[in-house]
Structures are given as C-alpha cells and as structure tokens.
Amino acid sequence: MIYPGCTFDIQQKGPTNRHQTAKTRLNVEATEPLPNEDSPLYFDPLKTEIIVLDLSINKAPAQKDGTLQIKDGGIGGLSDHIETINSSFTFLSSVASTLPDQHLLGPTTFLIHGPEGTGKTLLLDRLSDCAWREVFRLDPDWLTAHPKAQAKAMSETFEKARRSQPSLILMDDLDKFLSKAENLVSRLRAEMKKLEGSKVVVSAATRSVYDVDASLRTTSAFKTELEIFPPNLAQREDMLRKILGMNRTITDVNFTDIAERSHGFVGRDIYKLCGLARNHRVQQIYRSLDIESKASFVESLETVDFVTQDDFDAVIDGVQPTVLGDSILEVPKVRWTDIAGLDHVRQLLEAITIRPFKVIMCPKLHRNIVTMLTMSSFLTLILNSVALNRARAFYYTAPLVAQRL
Numbered sequence: 001m002i003y004p005g006c007t008f009d010i011q012q013k014g015p016t017n018r019h020q021t022a023k024t025r026l027n028v029e030a031t032e033p034l035p036n037e038d039s040p041l042y043f044d045p046l047k048t049e050i051i052v053l054d055l056s057i058n059k060a061p062a063q064k065d066g067t068l069q070i071k072d073g074g075i076g077g078l079s080d081h082i083e084t085i086n087s088s089f090t091f092l093s094s095v096a097s098t099l100p101d102q103h104l105l106g107p108t109t110f111l112i113h114g115p116e117g118t119g120k121t122l123l124l125d126r127l128s129d130c131a132w133r134e135v136f137r138l139d140p141d142w143l144t145a146h147p148k149a150q151a152k153a154m155s156e157t158f159e160k161a162r163r164s165q166p167s168l169i170l171m172d173d174l175d176k177f178l179s180k181a182e183n184l185v186s187r188l189r190a191e192m193k194k195l196e197g198s199k200v201v202v203s204a205a206t207r208s209v210y211d212v213d214a215s216l217r218t219t220s221a222f223k224t225e226l227e228i229f230p231p232n233l234a235q236r237e238d239m240l241r242k243i244l245g246m247n248r249t250i251t252d253v254n255f256t257d258i259a260e261r262s263h264g265f266v267g268r269d270i271y272k273l274c275g276l277a278r279n280h281r282v283q284q285i286y287r288s289l290d291i292e293s294k295a296s297f298v299e300s301l302e303t304v305d306f307v308t309q310d311d312f313d314a315v316i317d318g319v320q321p322t323v324l325g326d327s328i329l330e331v332p333k334v335r336w337t338d339i340a341g342l343d344h345v346r347q348l349l350e351a352i353t354i355r356p357f358k359v360i361m362c363p364k365l366h367r368n369i370v371t372m373l374t375m376s377s378f379l380t381l382i383l384n385s386v387a388l389n390r391a392r393a394f395y396y397t398a399p400l401v402a403q404r405l
Contacts, residue, residue, distance in 0.1 A: 118231075124205055240270060
C-alpha cells in the first residue's frame with residue numbers, strides 16, 4: 001500500500017540500466033488522489049507505472065575538508081590509536097581503490113579491545129562523526145529489532161553500505177552481539193570478505209579479542225586490532241587536561257600530582273573525578289556567598305578558576321579505580337623468622353631489595369621487583385617478609401603476581 005511518507009525500491013528499465021543490480025529507493029511525498037478507506041493505493045511491481053518528477057540523491061553532510069579523519073579534540077590518551085585509524089583512512093581515500101590487484105589487502109576494518117572504561121565506545125562515536133554518507137549500527141538493539149531472518153537482514157545492511165560508499169558499519173560489544181546470534185558468525189565473515197577494495201569501513205569493539213571467534217580475526221575480516229591499555233602517567237595527565245578543557249581558566253591545579261595519585265584510573269574514572277571536582281567547586285562557591293550575593297551566582301563563577309587543586313584533593317578518594325577493582329591492599333605482618341627452609345631465597349632477595357639501599361646507596365636501583373613463584377614456594381610469606389623489611393605495602397592480584405614492593 002502506498003501512502004505519503006513511505007519509501008520503496010524500484011528497478012529502472014531501459015538498455016542503460018539492464019545490467020545494474022542496485023535498485024533506486026523512492027520516497028513518496030504526495031499522492032493524487034488522496035487515498036482513503038474506500039480507495040487505498042497499492043503498488044504492483046508488474047502493473048503499476050511510476051512517473052518520477054525529480055530524482056535526486058541526498059548525501060549526508062560532509063566535513064569542511066571532505067576527508068575521512070577523526071578529530072582528537074577532547075580525547076586524551078588515544079593519540080596512537082587515532083593516528084593509526086587516520087593513516088588507514090588516508091590510504092583508503094587516496095590509493096586503495098585505485099590498485100589493480102586487491103589480493104590479500106582485505107577490507108578496512110578495526111577491532112578495538114581493552115578493559116572496561118578505557119574509551120572503546122568513545123572511539124566508535126568519533127568514528128561515526130567522520131564524513132560518511134551513511135552509518136549503520138549492528139548491536140544487541142539491532143538483534144531485538146530483527147528477531148527473525150537476522151542473517152538476511154545483516155546481508156541487506158552490508159548491501160546498503162556498499163551502495164552508500166563511503167559508509168561505516170559499527171558493532172559495539174561484538175562479543176555480546178555474536179553470543180546472542182551465533183549463526184551470524186559465518187554470515188558476518190562472508191559479508192566482510194566482500195568489502196575488499198570498497199570504501200566501506202567496519203569497526204567493532206569488545207573487551208577481549210579472545211571472546212571473538214578466531215575466524216573473524218583474519219586479514220579478510222577484522223584486519224587491524226587496536227588494543228587500548230589502561231592509561232599510563234602521561235596519558236592520565238593528558239586526559240585530565242583535555243577533559244577539563246584547554247580554554248578554561250585553571251591556574252591552581254598540579255596535573256602531574258593528580259595523575260600520579262590516580263594510578264589504576266581509566267578514562268571513565270578520570271572523567272568522573274573531573275566531574276566531582278567541578279561539582280565541589282560550584283557548591284563551595286555557592287555556600288560561601290551570602291543571600292544577596294547568591295543572586296549573582298553565575299557572574300561569580302565566571303570570575304574564578306574553573307576548578308582548583310583543593311577540589312581534586314577533596315573528592316579523589318571517592319573514585320574507585322576500575323583497573324584495581326580485583327586487587328587487594330595488604331599490610332605486611334610476616335617476618336623471616338616465621339619462614340623455615342628458604343634461607344637461600346632470603347639471601348637473594350635481600351641482595352636485590354635491601355643491600356642496594358643500605359650499602360650501595362643507589363635509590364633508583366631495583367625499585368620495582370616483580371616476583372612470580374608457585375604456591376608451594378611460600379609466595380605470600382616471602383613477599384610479606386620482604387615488604388616488612390622495606391616498610392612497604394604491596395598489591396597482589398591473580399595469578400599470584402606481586403608488584404610495587
């Protein structure tokens with residue numbers, strides 16, 4: 001049935017269109033006469049004649065420079081990943097489609113993986129902001145919208161992407177998506193193989209690559225794997241600066257100090273920390289004003305720093321680091337006198353961890369020791385004893401690896 005606002009596919013006739021497989025999709029703006037309950041209009045592919053008054057293709061708005069590039073504004077700690085993706089886009093736009101031999105090149109695809117909260121979804125969102133004609137999303141919500149014939153619906157999505165080049169297909173939580181529809185693995189692999197030499201980009205995100213079927217981690221499927229590690233000191237400082245904003249007045253914040261104290265924080269944790277600090281700043285200023293001055297509260301905020309070091313100091317303990325979620329902080333209580341039969345281990349560890357500080361006086365030597373022992377070697381007792389002699393606490397996580405003695 002045809003009504004204003006509906007769309008449908010047609011196959012153009014004529015000698016110039018005889019060998020074309022792609023169809024044209026039309027949008028119905030108006031019908032004459034207007035349909036009603038007594039005389040509805042139906043489209044018959046064999047009998048209905050369509051007269052097109054104006055056939056035009058509306059393209060999605062492109063960036064000013066018309067290039068496929070990710071903007072890194074506001075994203076901290078992912079500069080290497082963005083550079084890798086942008087380099088692939090440059091090759092795709094300028095060289096890839098002109099190569100006569102596409103064998104073994106594979107499609108332009110990315111599999112982004114890493115711990116929770118490290119910025120995988122954020123990177124996918126920035127990918128969708130590039131100059132694509134069309135962006136398609138395949139995720140658990142897509143499965144809900146297509147409860148039946150999912151393999152056919154996936155093929156149709158890839159076909160639409162090939163007709164709308166350059167286009168992007170996003171797949172967030174790929175492991176969950178495929179676990180709910182295991183029969184789609186082979187279809188996804190086949191459709192991605194067809195993208196070789198095209199300007200269709202597929203980007204997916206997952207927590208672990210080992211949760212993804214190994215047949216999808218090939219050159220003809222997800223060719224480029226980008227692992228996002230928990231941010232190091234320099235990356236955490238970069239995140240702090242970019243989240244707060246480079247154009248805001250911030251004169252009393254020691255970014256290096258906050259980055260050092262935020263060990264184990266991922267991007268999500270740092271974003272929360274900045275938000276709590278800003279809230280603390282706003283509420284503190286509001287409480288400091290008298291009743292008459294509160295009427296000009298907004299003006300008062302514009303005359304002071306956006307956030308200060310005291311605000312971070314007040315809220316940093318309220319953020320639990322995601323990376324250390326399964327770690328345990330233990331204060332050492334075991335002495336060497338409590339351990340028997342391991343004197344040779346004691347002599348070796350004392351030579352490494354204690355003697356350089358007492359005799360050689362080289363504070364930079366052997367500051368960080370990572371010891372891996374089996375359970376039968378009294379691992380916990382040894383580490384407690386070494387830490388007690390150095391008056392240090394330590395973190396330990398499975399599989400029995402002790403760090404930062």
